[in-house]
Every structure is written in C-alpha cells, then in structure tokens.
Amino acid sequence: MTDRSTKDVQAAIDATPVEGVADYAGPAGGWGSLGAVARAVREQMKTSTHTRALLEMNQPDGFDCPGCAWPDPKHTSSFEFCENGAKAVTWEATVKRVDPDFFARHTVSELWTWSDHQLEDAGRLTHPLRYDAATDHFVPVTWDEAFRHAGAALQALDHADQAEFYCSGRASNESAFLYQLFAREFGTNNFPDCSNMCHEATSVGLPKSIGVGKGTVTLDDFDHADAIFCIGHNPGTNHPRMLSTLAAASKRGVPIIVANPMRERGLERFKSPQHPGEMLRPGAATPLASAYHQVKIGGDLAMLKGMMKLVIDAGALDHAFIAQHTEGFEALRADLDATPWSWIEASSGLSRDAIEAMAEVYIKAERVIVCYGMGITQHRHGTQNVQAIANLLLLRGNFGKEGAGICPLRGHSNVQGDRTVGITEIPAEAMLQRLDAAFGINSPRHHGHNAVEALQAMAEGRSKALISLGGNLAVAMPDPETCFAAVRRLDLSVSILTKFNRTCLLTARETLVLPCLGRTELDVQGGRPQWVTVEDSMSMVHASRGKLSSPGPQVRSEPAIVAGLAKAAMPASKVDWDSLVADYDRIRDKIEQVYPDFHDFNARVRVPGGFRLTIAPDKRVWNTPSGKAQFFAHPHVDERGDARLLLTTIRSHDQYNTTIYTLDDRYRGVTGRRDVIFANEVDLSQMGLAHGDVVDVESAGGAVLRGFTVIAHAIARGSLAAYYPEANCLVPLGDHDPVSGTPAYKSIPVTLRAAT
Structure with a gap:
C-alpha cells in the first residue's frame, strides 16, 4: 500500500495549483462519458449522417468496434458501445x-x-x-x-x-x-x-504452461466466478466495456481484487451510461474493487510468489488435479520454499498482511478468474509473470471449469x-x-x-x-x-x-x-x-x-x-x-x-x-509436449538491481495506442497537456521535489525526458508514470523480455531531478 491515502495526495495537489491538473471526483462512465461521446461526434462527424454508425457497432448485422477486443454479449442492445469505442468510430468516420x-x-x-x-x-x-x-x-x-x-x-x-x-x-x-x-x-x-x-509474453508463455497462447474464459464465465483478480490493467481507459461485466459481478457480491501500481477510477467505481436509473440518481455508482493493492512497478512476480507460498502452506491445493493434469509442482514448491518473505515484501512493495488477504480470497473461492494486461507483459520478466499467473490458477484447478480461468486482456480489436x-x-x-x-x-x-x-x-x-x-x-x-x-x-x-x-x-x-x-x-x-x-x-x-x-x-x-x-x-x-x-x-x-x-x-x-x-x-486437454500442464519455477532475482525508481508508460483516457484523440486524461484529472510525470508524494519529498516542479527524467542509458511537470498521484512508492509514446525515448531498443521480445515499457529504471 502507499504511505499516503488518496485524500492526502489530493490535499497536496489542492495546496499547489498546477495548470491543467485538478481532481476528478466522478466515477468511470457516467455523465462525463456521455459528454465526451457528444463532443467527439460534434467535432468529427458534425452533421454527417454517419452518426447512425454508433447504433450499428457490435450488433449482429453491424460492424465490430475498431477499438478494443472485449467480446460482445450474446444479446446485444441498441447501445452496445463504450466511450472509447465511440471515439474510435468518430475518428474513423470523420468528415475531415x-x-x-x-x-x-x-x-x-x-x-x-x-x-x-x-x-x-x-x-x-x-x-x-x-x-x-x-x-x-x-x-x-x-x-x-x-x-x-x-x-x-x-x-x-x-x-x-x-x-x-x-x-x-x-x-x-x-x-x-x-x-x-x-x-x-x-x-x-x-x-x-x-x-x-x-501480449507476446502471453503468446509465448502460455503455450508452454497450458498448451494455448490465449485466454481460456468466456464472457459467461464472469457470471459464475466466485472471485475475480485484476492485475496490471486499466479497464476504464483500455477496455471500457469490461466495466459493465465487473459491475455485474460486484452487484452479486463477487470480490474483485485489484493489484495495480496506480489508483485508476476504472477499477474503483462505475456508473453505467446504459442504465438511466443509475445515471439519474445523484451519487449512484457501482463500487468495483473490494480490495485495491498498489503493487510496486515490476513487483507482480514477487506478489504472485507470495500468494502461491500461502496457498501451499494452507494446504489448499487441488491434489487430484495436480496429480492428473500437471508436471513440475515439486520444483515450484522448492523454489517457493527458497523464496524469503523479506524479498517478496521488498520487491512487491506490499506487506505480508496484504498478500495474505489476497491469498485468503483466492483460497476461499471455488472458481477464480485472473485478468491481466500489459502491466504484466511489458517487462523484462513478462513471460515469467504470465507463467506465474498460470501457476497460481493451476494450484487449485482453476482451468476447465465454469467460472474459472485466465483472461489476458488484448488491446486492438x-x-x-x-x-x-x-x-x-x-x-x-x-x-x-x-x-x-x-x-x-x-x-x-x-x-x-x-x-x-x-x-x-x-x-x-x-x-x-x-x-x-x-x-x-x-x-x-x-x-x-x-x-x-x-x-x-x-x-x-x-x-x-x-x-x-x-x-x-x-x-x-x-x-x-x-x-x-x-x-x-x-x-x-x-x-x-x-x-x-x-x-x-x-x-x-x-x-x-x-x-x-x-x-x-x-x-x-x-x-x-x-x-x-x-x-x-x-x-x-x-x-x-x-x-x-x-x-x-x-x-x-x-x-x-x-x-x-x-x-x-x-x-x-x-x-x-x-x-x-x-x-x-x-476440456482439461493440454497441448504441451508431455500432454500435461506445466508449473514453472522462476527463482527470485532483482532484474533492475538497486534502481530506486521505475517508470511505467501509460495511456491517457483520450488515447488509443498511438492515436491521441485530445490532450485530456479525464479520470486522472489532466486537461490540455501530456507533459507530466505521476509520482508518489512521499518519494518527491525525500528527493527534495514537490508537486508542480519541472523535472528531467533520465534513463539508465542516458536518455532524458526534459522539462516535464511532476504531479503527486496515488501511485506506489518507488514508482513513476508518464504517457506513451512520449516516454518511449527512455526505453532502449534492446531492453526487452529475452523470451518473448516484448519491450520493457512498464519497468524503466530512471532518476528524477529538477530540470536544468
């Protein structure tokens, strides 16, 4: 967890006004989403008859959304699109x-x-x-x-x-x-x-673990899951239609456990623009995360290993499944036994109590889905991260049964x-x-x-x-x-x-x-x-x-x-x-x-x-060389050495991949600019910096991002964030996962200093 609450961070922001930076108090979705769609239609389509295209998006006889790859419900409505999907359509169907x-x-x-x-x-x-x-x-x-x-x-x-x-x-x-x-x-x-x-780490890592380089869940599985874990992704910006699925699970009492370095509104609460009753009730919004753990950038593998240690120590294994369907369990157990809690806590940025709370939810649930995004894959150890998630699910037989499985969140449609x-x-x-x-x-x-x-x-x-x-x-x-x-x-x-x-x-x-x-x-x-x-x-x-x-x-x-x-x-x-x-x-x-x-x-x-x-x-069929699912042991290493700060690249809410619709990032309270660095306020204080200072960010290879404004944000200690692709200059071409080749956009060792 961070040392300061969101409320404390907001107090620091309010005390030092910065141009284009303010609090966003609303939920994901809601009137802000409808307003953004209306502006996009007005600016791109103007009075064009192309606006009717929005009603044909994701319909059986219409076209598939050119945005994200989240699946369509079996029974689509006349309003089956999200804010970012609508922006993608207006961007394509523009009259310009x-x-x-x-x-x-x-x-x-x-x-x-x-x-x-x-x-x-x-x-x-x-x-x-x-x-x-x-x-x-x-x-x-x-x-x-x-x-x-x-x-x-x-x-x-x-x-x-x-x-x-x-x-x-x-x-x-x-x-x-x-x-x-x-x-x-x-x-x-x-x-x-x-x-x-x-997602190359998925395409390379999962076939070795379970025999296929894709997710194993369907949309219906979310209706039957007993717990959902969301690790390293931001649905409010990157796959907004998922919010309706998470909201439905939340309403039926399913714990949604989030592990993500930054506080993201799309993982906290949601007001559906498709539900007039919810839209018209002031303050009405569905809470999403039942627990939000701000894992340090690059700390997911340590967190997952801690959870696996606790599952084994609790005797909560599906022994029959492991014996019939898997190989490599004893090597994994030996590796976990050799992994000290001191390393797990230091590397993940989470306390043992926090990881125990996550493991308790996992153990109590009969059917678990783990969702993950590029916060898992875009690291030097991205393939190891993916295989660690598969390991965790295999321990309790969370494959081949309704309401359980692995869900990599693909980006483009x-x-x-x-x-x-x-x-x-x-x-x-x-x-x-x-x-x-x-x-x-x-x-x-x-x-x-x-x-x-x-x-x-x-x-x-x-x-x-x-x-x-x-x-x-x-x-x-x-x-x-x-x-x-x-x-x-x-x-x-x-x-x-x-x-x-x-x-x-x-x-x-x-x-x-x-x-x-x-x-x-x-x-x-x-x-x-x-x-x-x-x-x-x-x-x-x-x-x-x-x-x-x-x-x-x-x-x-x-x-x-x-x-x-x-x-x-x-x-x-x-x-x-x-x-x-x-x-x-x-x-x-x-x-x-x-x-x-x-x-x-x-x-x-x-x-x-x-x-x-x-x-x-x-069907619990494993297309691996041995015909069984594989556990993979990944010894604990500090791949970034003693790097004090790791920076992750992120997308703004008004962006899709390299396409930037506007210079706003509504949910993070940024308007009209992208030259910002998100930082933990305690880290800033210890470096002699403060919210609103102009800084230079230098990578280990000597590349410098100059003259950016640092803003205090609810982000894990030791972690920074900056927009993609502006911060790509900090990532050397050779800095990638050696197994999958995925560039390490999400864990860049940097130093932060006042701008020269």
Missing part, C-alpha cells in the same frame, strides 16, 4: 479529409512539426500518395503507379528477408491471411506485429485473430505445409523477425523495405531516435492507412501512403458488398459488416491493396489474387483449408454472434 490540396499546402518538413494529435486529427486519406523529395511534398499517384513503384523496389531487394511485413491489430482475418500469404510466397517470415509489443490466421514470425511446420498445399507455394521455414528484431535489422541496414498494414510502427516502438533513423534509411516504405501519421513522415528512398477503407465502411468487390471477420479476446469469431460510404472513390479495401502489392511484387505468383478479392467467401474457404479449427467457416460465421475456436484447456 487530407486530400491532394492538403498535401500541396503542407511540406513534409512542416508536417513534422505538428503534434501526433494534429496529424491524425487532420482527417481521412483520400488518394494514394508518393513522396517527392525534390519538392518535399506528398503528391497523388494512380494505384497502378503506386503498385509499380512498390513492386519494383521489392523486386530489387537482394533477398526476401530484406523486407519487413508489419501488421496492426486493426486488420481483419481476411486481410491478415492474404498479407501473410503475400509475404510467405515472396519468401519471408518477417512479421513484426503489434502483438510483439503488447483483432490482434488475436491476426495471429490465429498466420501473422507470426515463428510459424508451425504443420501450418506451413497446409498453406503450401492450398496455394501450391513453397513457404520459407526459417524464423523471421519480431518487432524489435525488425527495427534492429533496419537500423543496421540488413532490412531494406517496410510494408505496414496499418499502425504507426516507428512511433509505437521504443527508442525513437534509433527507430526513426532506421525507417529513413530504407529503400522502400509503404503504409496502408486510414489516416496519416508520423511514420509516414519518415521518408525512405521510395515512400508510399495508400488509403484504405475502415471497419465502418461499405466494401464492394465483384459487384457485391463484402464483409470480414474478427476474433475477440475470448476466441469468438464473428462477422463485421461496414455500412458507411467511402471517404473517396480512390480509397480501396485492405484485401484489394494487399493483392495489388502482391501481384506487383510477384508477377509470376501462383495465387489467383483477383479471384480471392472478388469474393471474400473464397478467402474464408482458404483459411478453412489451412486452419482446421475454422471448419465450415462460411456457414458458422453467418450465424449471429459467430462461433468460438477450440480452447483445449476448457
């Missing part, structure tokens, strides 16, 4: 345009001086663009010209592994499948993708689906064999680059081309100085986007920006409307049908653009790209051929709500 006139007025050098918010707020792309170095402008080109330039640059590479194929989680299953087919026929498995930056249909740098041999048989190609067998390896290869000149299916790769990655220079030295950079962003401005020898349709928009191919599919974070695959008009006649669908690039790069391709794009049912037929779990794909996905992919642990 960046057309040829816009680029004629603004040079690349001028646009570089714009903020990331200004760049994307300018509007939707309408034409294919090519950078003209002589004039320093992007100029419109025809699609044939764009494909010809891209194809020529790809054909000029010395070998296929000089190309990197980045994929964002916004891509549909259909476009992602075509994309991986393009790259593999071209000859590479280089697939840096957004999963590498967020189809990041899990993209991985399922082949966006991976480490493909399985069986999948490659089926892909080759389906298309008559010869896929490469060697492993490709993940995101960190791709940027390193680009920085060193080993990779020469980057194709980006969505996203803002250079800004999302750590160490912008290295990453920006890496993209600028490329021979080819192609960005397939709905909106312009900073990565587009990192001009290579040949730079192309290709405008694509968004999730909300009507996609007509072969004279008929097409639709796509996505997979949510609980392995439900369902249809998504856009209805809105395109932002311009030159804007094409992602599958059409991928096919155009593939044909240009491989004139002798064995794939009938035109046939696949003309009817997306044909793409789904091919997905079914390559992935047996998609059997009867076209029929099953036409059922409202779709279908769930097989999750073997649900």
Whole structure:
C-alpha cells in the first residue's frame, strides 16, 4: 500500500495549483462519458449522417468496434458501445479529409512539426500518395503507379528477408491471411506485429504452461466466478466495456481484487451510461474493487510468489488435479520454499498482511478468474509473470471449469485473430505445409523477425523495405531516435492507412501512403458488398459488416491493396489474387483449408454472434509436449538491481495506442497537456521535489525526458508514470523480455531531478 491515502495526495495537489491538473471526483462512465461521446461526434462527424454508425457497432448485422477486443454479449442492445469505442468510430468516420490540396499546402518538413494529435486529427486519406523529395511534398499517384513503384523496389531487394511485413491489430482475418500469404510466397517470415509489443509474453508463455497462447474464459464465465483478480490493467481507459461485466459481478457480491501500481477510477467505481436509473440518481455508482493493492512497478512476480507460498502452506491445493493434469509442482514448491518473505515484501512493495488477504480470497473461492494486461507483459520478466499467473490458477484447478480461468486482456480489436490466421514470425511446420498445399507455394521455414528484431535489422541496414498494414510502427516502438533513423534509411516504405501519421513522415528512398477503407465502411468487390471477420479476446469469431460510404472513390479495401502489392511484387505468383478479392467467401474457404479449427467457416460465421475456436484447456486437454500442464519455477532475482525508481508508460483516457484523440486524461484529472510525470508524494519529498516542479527524467542509458511537470498521484512508492509514446525515448531498443521480445515499457529504471 502507499504511505499516503488518496485524500492526502489530493490535499497536496489542492495546496499547489498546477495548470491543467485538478481532481476528478466522478466515477468511470457516467455523465462525463456521455459528454465526451457528444463532443467527439460534434467535432468529427458534425452533421454527417454517419452518426447512425454508433447504433450499428457490435450488433449482429453491424460492424465490430475498431477499438478494443472485449467480446460482445450474446444479446446485444441498441447501445452496445463504450466511450472509447465511440471515439474510435468518430475518428474513423470523420468528415475531415487530407486530400491532394492538403498535401500541396503542407511540406513534409512542416508536417513534422505538428503534434501526433494534429496529424491524425487532420482527417481521412483520400488518394494514394508518393513522396517527392525534390519538392518535399506528398503528391497523388494512380494505384497502378503506386503498385509499380512498390513492386519494383521489392523486386530489387537482394533477398526476401530484406523486407519487413508489419501488421496492426486493426486488420481483419481476411486481410491478415492474404498479407501473410503475400509475404510467405515472396519468401519471408518477417512479421513484426503489434502483438510483439503488447501480449507476446502471453503468446509465448502460455503455450508452454497450458498448451494455448490465449485466454481460456468466456464472457459467461464472469457470471459464475466466485472471485475475480485484476492485475496490471486499466479497464476504464483500455477496455471500457469490461466495466459493465465487473459491475455485474460486484452487484452479486463477487470480490474483485485489484493489484495495480496506480489508483485508476476504472477499477474503483462505475456508473453505467446504459442504465438511466443509475445515471439519474445523484451519487449512484457501482463500487468495483473490494480490495485495491498498489503493487510496486515490476513487483507482480514477487506478489504472485507470495500468494502461491500461502496457498501451499494452507494446504489448499487441488491434489487430484495436480496429480492428473500437471508436471513440475515439486520444483515450484522448492523454489517457493527458497523464496524469503523479506524479498517478496521488498520487491512487491506490499506487506505480508496484504498478500495474505489476497491469498485468503483466492483460497476461499471455488472458481477464480485472473485478468491481466500489459502491466504484466511489458517487462523484462513478462513471460515469467504470465507463467506465474498460470501457476497460481493451476494450484487449485482453476482451468476447465465454469467460472474459472485466465483472461489476458488484448488491446486492438483483432490482434488475436491476426495471429490465429498466420501473422507470426515463428510459424508451425504443420501450418506451413497446409498453406503450401492450398496455394501450391513453397513457404520459407526459417524464423523471421519480431518487432524489435525488425527495427534492429533496419537500423543496421540488413532490412531494406517496410510494408505496414496499418499502425504507426516507428512511433509505437521504443527508442525513437534509433527507430526513426532506421525507417529513413530504407529503400522502400509503404503504409496502408486510414489516416496519416508520423511514420509516414519518415521518408525512405521510395515512400508510399495508400488509403484504405475502415471497419465502418461499405466494401464492394465483384459487384457485391463484402464483409470480414474478427476474433475477440475470448476466441469468438464473428462477422463485421461496414455500412458507411467511402471517404473517396480512390480509397480501396485492405484485401484489394494487399493483392495489388502482391501481384506487383510477384508477377509470376501462383495465387489467383483477383479471384480471392472478388469474393471474400473464397478467402474464408482458404483459411478453412489451412486452419482446421475454422471448419465450415462460411456457414458458422453467418450465424449471429459467430462461433468460438477450440480452447483445449476448457476440456482439461493440454497441448504441451508431455500432454500435461506445466508449473514453472522462476527463482527470485532483482532484474533492475538497486534502481530506486521505475517508470511505467501509460495511456491517457483520450488515447488509443498511438492515436491521441485530445490532450485530456479525464479520470486522472489532466486537461490540455501530456507533459507530466505521476509520482508518489512521499518519494518527491525525500528527493527534495514537490508537486508542480519541472523535472528531467533520465534513463539508465542516458536518455532524458526534459522539462516535464511532476504531479503527486496515488501511485506506489518507488514508482513513476508518464504517457506513451512520449516516454518511449527512455526505453532502449534492446531492453526487452529475452523470451518473448516484448519491450520493457512498464519497468524503466530512471532518476528524477529538477530540470536544468
């Protein structure tokens, strides 16, 4: 726990006013949420008829939210969206345009001086663009010209592994499948993708533990859980529709135990905008966390080991489950016996009493769900964190029964689906064999680059081309100085986007920006409307049908653009790209051929709500080499040495990944600015600093974030927080989990000093 209460921290803030910083007393959701939606609609859609799109979001015959991957209820209402989902839609369905006139007025050098918010707020792309170095402008080109330039640059590479194929989680299953087919026929498995930056520790760690790299729970399981643990995530900002699920559990008396370094309103209390009675009652809000433990940044593994020690000491094991379904328990027990409480308390920042209270709830509950986010995965020991959560659940048989299991909270709406249909740098041999048989190609067998390896290869000149299916790769990655220079030295950079962003401005020898349709928009191919599919974070695959008009006649669908690039790069391709794009049912037929779990794909996905992919642990089947779930012992180490302060990057409430809707962060009381550092008030006092001081933050590698204002906040001792991506400069490109490659955005050793 922190040394000072939230009330004490607020008193310190009130005593020293800071511009743009104030208390936010309301709950998550509520009138603040409705007001924010109204402002977003007014500013982006204005009087456009596109506002009707909000009523079609997450509906059986509508489109899937382009925001988070939280699943849809079986029986959706006419108002099945959250504040941040609505912002994502208004951002995409905006009436603003960046057309040829816009680029004629603004040079690349001028646009570089714009903020990331200004760049994307300018509007939707309408034409294919090519950078003209002589004039320093992007100029419109025809699609044939764009494909010809891209194809020529790809054909000029010395070998296929000089190309990197980045994929964002916004891509549909259909476009992602075509994309991986393009790259593999071209000859590479280089697939840096957004999963590498967020939940790769899940994708790598869980298969070794339970045989699948996904969560095991369904939305219905939350109705049957006896306890829910929320570790290292912030639903109010990153997956707001989860708040309704947590509120329902709270109302039926389920303990919700939170472990998170910062106090987050979205884990404390919630007022649902969908319930008029609750909205109209002053002060009415549902309390969420029944206990809130402010674990120190990087202290989750110590906390989890403490809980496991207590479960074993209490004799609260499911002995029959452990004997029948697991291996490695004795090694885990020995490691826990050798782990001293002095280390657990010092590393976690929690007292033994606090951890005992958490363990008591866990032991008393017959059915437990553990939810976690990037506060668990984005560390040097992220894979160990994930496996420790699996260990805890295995001890009491919390897999394969209703109301229990593990729930990794994925970010982007189809990041899990993209991985399922082949966006991976480490493909399985069986999948490659089926892909080759389906298309008559010869896929490469060697492993490709993940995101960190791709940027390193680009920085060193080993990779020469980057194709980006969505996203803002250079800004999302750590160490912008290295990453920006890496993209600028490329021979080819192609960005397939709905909106312009900073990565587009990192001009290579040949730079192309290709405008694509968004999730909300009507996609007509072969004279008929097409639709796509996505997979949510609980392995439900369902249809998504856009209805809105395109932002311009030159804007094409992602599958059409991928096919155009593939044909240009491989004139002798064995794939009938035109046939696949003309009817997306044909793409789904091919997905079914390559992935047996998609059997009867076209029929099953036409059922409202779709279908769930097989999750073997649900049936207590473990697809590990031994056929049993594995306990993993992780000896206690201090990976950050004697670092006094660890900083975590965070998202604001008005932000989605690198997309910044406004400069506000409502729930944390920050308005109109992002140049702030959140700190524990006692830590500040001991360093001779105070709320409102202007400071410099220096990383262990010497990178400095200069001139930021430090503000007192309810955050664990020894912990700091700053906004992503502004604080990415503090993370060296090589600072990552050695097992998964996930950058350590959440545990950066730093020093804090008055600004020079």
